[in-house]
Amino acid sequence: MSIFSRIKTFVRRGAQEQVVGYSIPELKSVFTEHLSCLTLPLTDYPQVVSLEDFDVSAYYSAFLICDEDVHNFSALIGSNFGFKTEKPFNDLPVKRYSDIRENHHLIYFTSHGEFNSATIRMVTNSVEFLSIIQSERLAVPPPWVAFEGYNPSWWAGDMQGAQGYYNDNYFAPFFTNLSGAEREIYYEKFNATNEWIKSLELMYDVE
Numbered sequence: 001m002s003i004f005s006r007i008k009t010f011v012r013r014g015a016q017e018q019v020v021g022y023s024i025p026e027l028k029s030v031f032t033e034h035l036s037c038l039t040l041p042l043t044d045y046p047q048v049v050s051l052e053d054f055d056v057s058a059y060y061s062a063f064l065i066c067d068e069d070v071h072n073f074s075a076l077i078g079s080n081f082g083f084k085t086e087k088p089f090n091d092l093p094v095k096r097y098s099d100i101r102e103n104h105h106l107i108y109f110t111s112h113g114e115f116n117s118a119t120i121r122m123v124t125n126s127v128e129f130l131s132i133i134q135s136e137r138l139a140v141p142p143p144w145v146a147f148e149g150y151n152p153s154w155w156a157g158d159m160q161g162a163q164g165y166y167n168d169n170y171f172a173p174f175f176t177n178l179s180g181a182e183r184e185i186y187y188e189k190f191n192a193t194n195e196w197i198k199s200l201e202l203m204y205d206v207e
Helices: 003-010 026-029 067-080 128-138 161-175 180-189 195-202
Strands: 048-050 059-063 082-089 092-098 104-112 120-123
Touching: 026 104, 059 067, 059 128, 059 161, 067 092, 067 104, 067 128
Parallel strands: none
Antiparallel strands: 048 059, 059 120, 082 092, 092 104, 104 120
């Protein structure tokens, strides 16, 4: 399922429809500026979708990072925005930030435990910040982290369930955009075994 299809499931039709802990009317009241076009393809990782179909002038993105990268992500936010307010959503703090001119905004929350990783879900109208996130290439935790104890020989095409969801929306878009040198760094960072390296390079046809 694509990220665009998934965002439709997050927006529940009716009085209680919400995206990242904010109702559609609340998002409209925050994101009032005309939405600029992205300079990078929407298929790059992290994947990004426009909320204009819901009359919200902003983009939505969801991506996985390592728990130790949460601090780095927070630092990127602090370098580009100032904190405005916080509200609870499903027992998680949803934080809202704005730039100094008060025309670019970011709303996001972090959840832990899904795929043994940190999941960032955010809404922003800052094309510059989205470009920064894409250029940072924050690493998606690999399958042997996301699914501890999973047999590398089972990692193949046409996966269903949690493995298929993780691969289609997070891992494959990230991994297939790495260069050969970047993959070597990635393998070392996450202590990849030879069996996993062979499985990944066979499945994604990389050299």
